[in-house]
Amino acid sequence: MFGGSLHVLLKMFRAVILFCLLAAAAAGPPVVKTRREIEDLKQTLERSREDDGLTLEERMAMRPLQSEWANSGKFEGDMILTDEQIQDLVDGFSSSGRMATTRANSRWPQSTVVYEFGSGEFNLDQQRYILMVMERLSIRTCVRFRTRTSSDRNFVRITGRSDGCYAHVGFHSTLGAHTLNLARSTPGFGCLDFVTVAHEWYHILGFHHMQSTHNRDEYVRIHWENIQDGFAHAFYRYDDTTNLGIPYEYGSCMHYGTHYFSRNGRPTLSTTRQYNGVLGQTDHISGWDILRLQRHYNCPGAWSDEAMTKARTTAIVQAENGHLVEKELDQPPADEFEHLEDFE
Structure with missing residues (x-):
């Protein structure tokens, strides 16, 4: 009699466990994504690195409720991905259904960002405005900025293409020229709004949204x-x-x-x-x-x-x-x- 009761209790216990597992599966997204979903994501991430042929002004007309940086046609709006970052994102998505960033260190060595302005990209007033934002970040933190020398292999090139405000995310020891683009405008407006300039520097310094x-x-x-x-x-x-x-x-x-x-x-x-x-x-x-x-x-x-x-x-x-x-x-x-x- 005792053995029969134990058998019944074990069956009930198994049923409860099975019910909980099924409920958990129904409540959340599938852990493993389909091959089609993974491939679609990879292609989307790859396309985010390409020039879609639109100017920032054209995108702002189509999506006026977004900021300039969110309208810049890159990943999440304004982030340029490397091959390694794309692979990390795809690997995390395929195994868990979520994104993952696996790079161990996004900080610039010695807390110092090396930069240069692209040749002929900005006038003097525009350069001064960008440098003012950089100076303010330096005053309030231990991050420093210095101009590139001929011996610097990894650096940030600040450009003024008309397609938006966007940047690489973090330091990459094998990348060479890291891009920070700020579509040219009157200082204080568009991509040259001081908060937008800081936003793009935050990406360069290693931050996501x-x-x-x-x-x-x-x-x-x-x-x-x-x-x-x-x-x-x-x-x-x-x-x-x-x-x-x-x-x-x-x-x-x-x-x-x-x-x-x-x-x-x-x-x-x-x-x-x-x-x-x-x-x-x-x-x-x-x-x-x-x-x-x-x-x-x-x-x-x-x-x-x-x-x-x-x-x-x-x-x-x-x-x-x-x-x-x-x-x-x-x-x-x-x-x-x-x-x-x-x-x-």
Whole structure:
């Protein structure tokens, strides 16, 4: 009798385990992607490195709700991928259904970026404006910029092609010329808006977009049904990223806006918490953005309480005289905002 009861209990236990496994499988995406899905992604990533023949002005006319950098025709809008990065992304996607970045180190050696302006690309005022943004990042962090010499094999070439604002992501020891393109315009506008210039430098310095970080689903909701065909990859998350001990931030200069890559004019991204600010803002470089850069390059004092306080209470803005200055600005992280009822 005891043996019969044990047999029944074992059958019930197996049934419960099977039910849980089936429920988990039904609730989430398939772990392994089909060969067609993998090939489609690879081709999409490859095409993102090609010139589609459109100018930034033409893309802005087609998608006016996006920023210039998001309209630049590259991966996620403005990121140039290397062969190795494409392979990493495809490998991660094929095994887990998500993106993965497996490169161990995206930092520039000795925290120093070597750069040159492409010959004849910018006039003096445009060069001065770009250099002003670089100087401000240097003042607030331990990152340094120096001009290229004949012995430098790896460097950033700053160009002004009319097709958009975009850049390589991180340092690549075998790449040689890393590209940072800023379509020429009047300083303060278009790709030469100071936040956009900083955004592209953040890519060069090793950063991806804020909403692709591993824990983004706690803070934003992706409306897949509203995303333009062929652009779902722009909203995948990276499970192997780190936030460097800094809370998720809606006000980051690296965050998508609410309607990026929308196919129907409806939001493609919304917050799961009550936030009254602007996603995808281009008004300032936040204190949290600065702290992320400090910590990524392990700058002195970057892990102190003082640095956290400064990140919360200051931002870099453009003054009326055109100079970039620090301004007191309360910037609470997303963790401090109340959850919307629909997401509780």
